[in-house]
Amino acid sequence: MKILVLNGSPRPNGTVASLLKAVTEPLSTGHDIEWIDVCGLHMKFCTACMACREKETCILPEDDAHRVGNKIRNADALVIGTPTHWGNMSSPLKLLLDRNVPVFMGESPKGIPVPRQKGKGAVVVTACTTPWPFNVLLPESRGALRAVGEVLHYGGYKVVGTLTKPGTKKSKAISPSLAAKARRLGEKLVRR
Ligand SMILES: Cc1cc2nc3c(=O)[nH]c(=O)nc-3n(C[C@H](O)[C@H](O)[C@H](O)COP(=O)(O)O)c2cc1C
Structure with a gap:
């Protein structure tokens, strides 16, 4: 299986990177895993011209956003990390x-989103x-997961888990139980 890892943290050795590694490293035998540090990409921001809805591609001059877009298209699964x-x-x-x-999405002639x-x-x-539990009660980590989930939902992805x-101010270490959960999520992703 071709798995694309998108690390959205500017800290290549931060907690998000550790979580991404905990999910994907056990899968490195038998699966094709590509890691992209999103913060190292050269991309212009979206100008909201909306031309992509008709042209089915971004009309800005080619940059890393197009190149990674093709990798997303070609991957069987995504593992996305964000602080x-x-x-x-x-x-x-x-x-x-x-x-x-x-x-991620097209539009039907009536303007209905198509994954x-x-x-x-x-x-x-x-x-x-x-x-915890304030990261969930207040929309902190819950807000970040929801925002990425929104894009994946419109793309038609099944989020197998998050x-x-x-509490990374107090401790950045990944506990053994979190590492075990990460491993299980990776296994679930490739079992589908
Ligand atoms: C610009 C910015 C905004 C942040 N906003 C929040 C936030 O809304 N809630 C929160 O709990 N932590 C917030 N943080 C803290 C990060 O989420 C936290 O340091 C995280 O562990 C970073 O992971 P990383 O080291 O893998 O990048 C913010 C940090 C930065 C730099």
Whole structure:
């Protein structure tokens, strides 16, 4: 299975990267895993011209957003990580996803959204400083997961599970139980 990992954290060795590794490293034998640090990409922001809805591609000059869009198209599954930033996904990840609307969804002649990656699986992970249970009660990590889930939903992906490391101000370490959950999520992703 071809698995694309999108690390939306600007910190290549941060908690989000650790969570992404915990999900994907056990799958490295037998699966083709490609890791992309989204914050290292060169992309212009979406100008909201809406031309992609008709042309089915972003009309801006070719950059990394197009190149990663093709990788998303060609991957069987996605593992997306984002730090919780203002109760949302990180801005570079949002930029990448904004630029790739036509990769995720089309529109019927009546303007009804049509998923373009239907049937594929995804895992979403996040980390935040807010400790449990406030990361869920307030829309902190919950907000970030919801925002990424919104894009995946329109793409037709099945999110097989999510993983959150709250309270990173106090401790950044991934507990053995969180690592075990990460491993189970990876197995679930490739079993589909
Ligand atoms: C711009 C910015 C916004 C943030 N917003 C939140 C937030 O809304 N809620 C929260 O709990 N933590 C927030 N944080 C803290 C990060 O989510 C936290 O440090 C996380 O562990 C970072 O993971 P990383 O080291 O893998 O990037 C924010 C951090 C930054 C830099």
